[in-house]
Amino acid sequence: xxxxxxxxxxxxxxxxxxxxxxxxxxxxxxxxxxxxxxxxxxxxxxxxxxxxxxxxxxxxxxxxxxxxxxxxxxxxxxxxxxxxxxxxxxxxxxxxxxxxxxxxxxxxxxxxxxxxxxxxxxxxxxxxxxxxxxxxxxxxxxxxxxxxxxxxxxxxxxxxxxxxxxxxxxxxxxxxxxxxxxxxxxxxxxxxxxxxxxxxxxxxxxxxxxxxxxxxxxxxxxxxxxxxxxxxxxxxxxxxxxxxxxxxxxxxxxxxxxxxxxxxxxxxxxxxxxxxxxxxxxxxxxxxxxxxxxxxxxxxxxxxxxxxxxxxxxxxxxxxxxxxxxxxxxxxxxxxxxxxxxxxxxxxxxxxxxxxxxxxxxxxxxxxxxxxxxxxxxxxxxxxxxxxxxxxxxxxxxxxxxxxxxxxxxxxxxxxxxxxxxxxxxxxxxxxxxxxxxxxxxxxxxxxxxxxxxxxxxxxxxxxxxxxxxxxxxxxxxxxxxxxxxxxxxxxxxxxxxxxxxxxxxxxxxxxxxxxxxxxxxxxxxxxxxxxxxxxxxxxxxxxxxxxxxxxxxxxxxxxxxxxxxxxxxxxxxxxxxxxxxxxxxxxxxxxxxxxxxxxxxxxxxxxxxxxxxxxxxxxxxxxxxxxxxxxxxxxxxxxxxxxxxxxxxxxxxxxxxxxxxxxxxxxxxxxxxxxxxxxxxxxxxxxxxxxxxxxxxxxxxxx
Numbered sequence: 001x002x003x004x005x006x007x008x009x010x011x012x013x014x015x016x017x018x019x020x021x022x023x024x025x026x027x028x029x030x031x032x033x034x035x036x037x038x039x040x041x042x043x044x045x046x047x048x049x050x051x052x053x054x055x056x057x058x059x060x061x062x063x064x065x066x067x068x069x070x071x072x073x074x075x076x077x078x079x080x081x082x083x084x085x086x087x088x089x090x091x092x093x094x095x096x097x098x099x100x101x102x103x104x105x106x107x108x109x110x111x112x113x114x115x116x117x118x119x120x121x122x123x124x125x126x127x128x129x130x131x132x133x134x135x136x137x138x139x140x141x142x143x144x145x146x147x148x149x150x151x152x153x154x155x156x157x158x159x160x161x162x163x164x165x166x167x168x169x170x171x172x173x174x175x176x177x178x179x180x181x182x183x184x185x186x187x188x189x190x191x192x193x194x195x196x197x198x199x200x201x202x203x204x205x206x207x208x209x210x211x212x213x214x215x216x217x218x219x220x221x222x223x224x225x226x227x228x229x230x231x232x233x234x235x236x237x238x239x240x241x242x243x244x245x246x247x248x249x250x251x252x253x254x255x256x257x258x259x260x261x262x263x264x265x266x267x268x269x270x271x272x273x274x275x276x277x278x279x280x281x282x283x284x285x286x287x288x289x290x291x292x293x294x295x296x297x298x299x300x301x302x303x304x305x306x307x308x309x310x311x312x313x314x315x316x317x318x319x320x321x322x323x324x325x326x327x328x329x330x331x332x333x334x335x336x337x338x339x340x341x342x343x344x345x346x347x348x349x350x351x352x353x354x355x356x357x358x359x360x361x362x363x364x365x366x367x368x369x370x371x372x373x374x375x376x377x378x379x380x381x382x383x384x385x386x387x388x389x390x391x392x393x394x395x396x397x398x399x400x401x402x403x404x405x406x407x408x409x410x411x412x413x414x415x416x417x418x419x420x421x422x423x424x425x426x427x428x429x430x431x432x433x434x435x436x437x438x439x440x441x442x443x444x445x446x447x448x449x450x451x452x453x454x455x456x457x458x459x460x461x462x463x464x465x466x467x468x469x470x471x472x473x474x475x476x477x478x479x480x481x482x483x484x485x486x487x488x489x490x491x492x493x494x495x496x497x498x499x500x501x502x503x504x505x506x507x508x509x510x511x512x513x514x515x516x517x518x519x520x521x522x523x524x525x526x527x528x529x530x531x532x533x534x535x536x537x538x539x540x541x542x543x544x545x546x547x548x549x550x551x552x553x554x555x556x557x558x559x560x561x562x563x564x565x566x567x568x569x570x571x572x573x574x575x576x577x578x579x580x581x582x583x584x585x586x587x588x589x590x591x592x593x594x595x596x597x598x599x600x601x602x603x604x605x606x607x608x609x610x611x612x613x614x615x616x617x618x619x620x621x622x623x624x625x626x627x628x629x630x631x632x633x634x635x636x637x638x639x640x641x642x643x644x645x646x647x648x649x650x651x652x653x654x655x656x657x658x659x660x661x662x663x664x665x666x667x668x669x670x671x672x673x674x675x676x677x678x679x680x681x682x683x684x685x686x687x688x689x690x691x692x693x694x695x696x697x698x699x700x701x702x703x704x
Contacts (some may be wrong), residue, residue, distance in 0.1 A: 043081055043508060043547070044500060045144060047406070047449075050118075050289075051299050051337030051352050053397045056408040056447020056461050058147040058496050058512055060547065066611060068619045068657035069668045070137045071182060071697045072190065072211065076625045077653055078137055080607055082145045083547045083580035085162075086600055086627065088682040089691045092215060092222045094252030094277045096131040097682060100147075100159040102541050102586040102601025102630075103492075103518065104467075107684070108132070111467065113150070113157040116164045117244065119285050119303045120154075124329045124362045126389045126416060127471040129157070132279045132309060133248050136209045138180060138192040139166045139228065147514075148494045149445045151465035152410040155356070155393060156441075158467045158492045158518060168242075169203030169232050170196045177704050182668075184697030187214035187221075203232040216692055217255040218270040224250040238291040248281040256317060257687030260642035263680065267690045271317045274375035280308040295341040304332035314374055322374045323382075324367040331360035331389075350399040358391040366477070383425035385433075387471050390417040397445075408447035415440050416468055420475045430530065433475035433483050441466050441489055456501025459512075465492040473522055473533045482532040490535070493517045498545070506554035515542040521591065523634075537591020539598050547580030573614030581606040588634070596636045602628040602648075619657045626650045632683035641687050649679035669698040 043062070047055035062081040064070055070077045075087045075096065088097035088106040096114075097106040104111030108130035114121055122129040142165045146153065150161035170176050175197040182190040189212045196205035208227040215221040226248035233241045256271030285303035292298065309327040337354035363386055367379030397410035416439045422432040445463030452458065467490035474484045498512025523536030552575040557568050586601035588594050609623040629648040638644045652674040659666035676694040683689065 042502065043510070043549070045146075048339070048350060048352075048399065051297070051339045051354065052153050053350065053352055053399050053408055053410075053447075054146070055399055055406050056449045056459055057149045058459070058461065058498065058510070058545075060145045060510070062143045062145070064137050064140055064143070066613075066619075067621045067623075068655040068670065069180065069182070069699070069701070070655075071184060071670055071672070072188065072213070073134060073137050074653070074672060076607075076651065077623055077655075078140075078143065079145075080609065080623050081547065081549075081578060081580065082143065083545050083607070084582040084584075084605065085145060086602070086605060088600065090682060090689060091217075091692050092220050092252045092254060093211070093224070094132070094222070094250070094254070094279070096134050098131070098162070099600050101514070101516070101543070101545075101582065102584055102598050103159045103516065104600075106600050106682075109162075110470070111157055112159040113154055113161045114164075115154065115161065117166055117285070118154075118163060118301065119283075121164075121283070121305075123307055123309060123327065124331060124360050124387075124389065125358070126156070126391060126468055127360070127362055127387050127418060128327065128329075129470065132250075132307070133281050135164050135166055135228070136192060136207075136211075136226070138209070139194075139207055141165050141167050148461040148496050149410060149447055149463040152395060152397065152412045152443055152445045152463060155412075155414065156466050156468055156489075158465050158490060158516075166228070166230075167194075167205065169198055169205040169230060171198050171203065173197055174199050178702065180699065180701045182697055182699035184213075185695035186216055188212065188697060190699075198232075201234040205230045215253065215255070216695075217268050217690070219253045219255045219273050219275070220270070222250060222252040224248070226250075240289045242287040242289070244285050244287075246281070246283045248279070250279045252277045252279070254313070256314075257684060257689050259640070259687050263688045263690060267678070272314050275313045275322075276311070278308075278310045282306045296338065298336065298338040300334070300336045302332075302334050304330075306330050312375060312377065315368070320372045320374045322369050322376075322379075324369065324377060324379050325364075326366070327362065327364045329360055329362040331358065331362070333358035333391075345402075347401045347403070349401055351396070352398070353396040355394050356392065358389070360387075360389040362387040362389070362471075364471075380426075381424070382427055383477055384423040385471070385475070385477070386419070386421040386423060388419040391415065404451040406447075406449045408449070410445040410447070410463070412443040413441075414443070414466075418468070418471070418474060420471055422475060425477070428479045428481075430480050430482070435474050435483050435485075437469070437474060439468055439489055441468075452499075452501070454501065454503040456499065456503050458497075458499050460497040462493070462495050465494060466490060467492075467522075469522065469533070476531070476533065478531075480530045482527055482530045484533040486535075487522070487533055488520050488535055490518060490520045490522060492519070504558070506551040506558060507548065509546070509548035511544070511546045511548075513542075513544050516540070521588075521593075523592070525592075537588055537593055539586065539588045539593075541584065541586045541598070541601070543582060543584040545580075545582050547578075549576055549578040551576050570615065573612055573618070576611045576613075577609075578611065579606065579608035593634055596634065597631050599631050599634050600646075602630040604628040616663045617659050619655075621653075621655045623653045623655075624650065625653075627681065633685075639685055641683055641685070643683065643688065646681060646683060647679070649677055649681065650675075651677055651679075664704060665700070665702045667698070667700045669696075671696055 045054040045059040084101045098109040099106035144163040146161040177195040180192045194207040211224040230244045254275040283305040307329045335356040339352045366382045369379040395412040400407045420435040443464040447461040450458040494516045496514040500510035502508040518539045520535040606626045612620040655670040657668040
């Protein structure tokens with residue numbers, strides 16, 4: 001019942017009043033569902049969009065639909081134009097694992113703020129910021145990666161903001177529908193189906209997706225079902241309402257991680273034949289956009305989410321007992337933004353202001369089965385926690401324009417209250433936790449941008465970010481653990497300067513140098529016979545970042561085609577070459593880890609490839625992902641895994657698509673890990689997670 005409480009509040013917010021319309025100047029192509037105007041292929045965000053200022057910030061746009069269909073949310077393909085974003089691969093798709101430029105363990109992407117259409121989609125964005133849900137790639141129009149000042153726009157995390165922007169209702173047609181059917185290795189079957197249309201002021205889009213696989217290893221399969229519904233009402237020329245409802249359920253099986261010796265002997269063995277993770281999520285958000293006048297617009301968003309996470313996991317590889325762990329979350333929030341253009345000092349400027357409030361109730365319980373009953377779901381209660389979060393923030397930025405120069409100061413004030421009450425814990429002899437923490441965190445930032453000729457810009461940014469302690473940091477569940485009563489927020493200062501642009505019609509690039517100081521890093525220390533989470537030092541990350549793309553067809557045309565000849569693109573197609581690389585140096589400079597390298601911080605990571613498109617008839621892509629060797633633990637030790645690090649690996653993916661009938665029916669195929677690299681990119685304290693070997697898929701799409 002609780003899962004519907006916050007959704008009901010969202011629907012109830014319809015009567016709160018008028019709010020916002022922020023003009024969005026982009027045009028949209030709804031891949032697989034409908035087509036309106038052509039999308040721009042720029043990898044840069046506009047200076048201002050829907051009450052948010054991106055000028056002076058490093059921000060990258062990646063458009064999945066430029067590629068043939070991406071199977072199984074293959075993240076290394078989804079982020080082919082997102083430099084520095086490291087994917088720690090998990091074959092069963094139970095959760096997403098990302099980090100950025102070496103900041104934080106990628107486990108469940110806990111150091112990156114992940115949004116869908118501007119709404120946080122982590123389990124509980126402060127106390128348990130884990131990525132158990134991502135929208136299906138087929139529904140994603142673009143992915144925005146916002147560095148540096150992203151914390152000023154959206155709130156905490158020391159890493160960047162990753163925003164999935166999904167398709168809206170099709171325009172200009174009363175009805176359109178599409179289906180995609182995919183079959184692949186390991187018994188994989190995926191389907192994505194969408195129907196939508198518009199009439200007058202109304203627009204509707206609904207989709208359903210299903211994903212199934214038996215897995216490469218026994219008990220590594222998964223089964224996912226979900227759907228989304230969105231409706232848009234243009235109430236007047238100056239006002240718009242957008243309602244979105246999501247439902248998602250997944251069951252993901254876990255075969256157990258291996259030591260390095262076990263991986264080398266038989267990487268396909270299964271140590272845990274019954275472990276599994278189940279995720280259930282329901283969410284809704286209501287957005288009202290309004291253009292109040294020529295110079296003033298606003299956006300107000302109400303959102304609510306209910307999630308349930310359940311895991312059944314053997315207590316060890318040889319145990320005959322299992323832990324039954326359940327986390328629930330009912331949360332909701334409201335956010336408003338206003339942008340106002342004004343004139344002063346002989347130029348036009350832009351002010352943006354906003355505020356947000358959020359509340360979450362996220363209890364956790366754990367039971368344990370009796371010895372000899374694994375994998376029974378009947379158990380004895382071990383502990384119960386009452387977790388609650390209340391949060392509010394005020395924020396603003398101003399874009400001062402002085403000819404070609406823009407200066408963008410910004411601020412944010414976050415107030416976060418975390419309550420943790422340990423109701424009982426049969427596995428503890430130490431006192432039960434009863435914690436109430438209040439964090440008041442001011443953040444500031446300053447961006448600058450100078451427009452050069454040829455659509456090229458110089459930019460720079462210095463901004464603060466932070467990471468609040470999560471529930472498990474403040475109150476670990478194990479015996480002999482002390483409450484983290486001295487734990488302060490982790491804080492970052494990020495500095496970046498670069499140049500980006502489209503100097504010619506056939507090339508675009510973005511090159512920058514960066515530095516991040518991360519103070520108050522979290523760690524575990526021994527206090528007598530107990531342990532406690534504390535701030536243990538400082539880490540520093542610096543390097544260079546480059547991304548670029550060349551339209552080879554347009555380049556050759558500019559050199560060889562007489563002006564009287566028609567464009568070659570129609571006759572021979574468009575061949576694009578893209579690449580991005582990050583060179584990183586990371587090190588702890590204070591505390592007990594002084595002199596060691598942070599985990600998941602490879603010195604070099606790169607992506608490159610080719611994309612070929614001929615009219616609307618064919619797409620072919622070759623994508624390479626290269627990651628240098630790196631440590632998996634901050635202490636650079638092997639522990640019980642048998643390996644101190646993750647060896648370097650190089651993965652090539654080949655995909656293709658051919659439309660066979662009036663762009664309304666087509667076939668597609670793919671070979672992932674084409675060279676059959678034997679590798680792993682994810683290690684936890686209990687072992688190595690083997691990544692998928694070479695695998696195949698193919699299917700068809702039909703749209704009307």
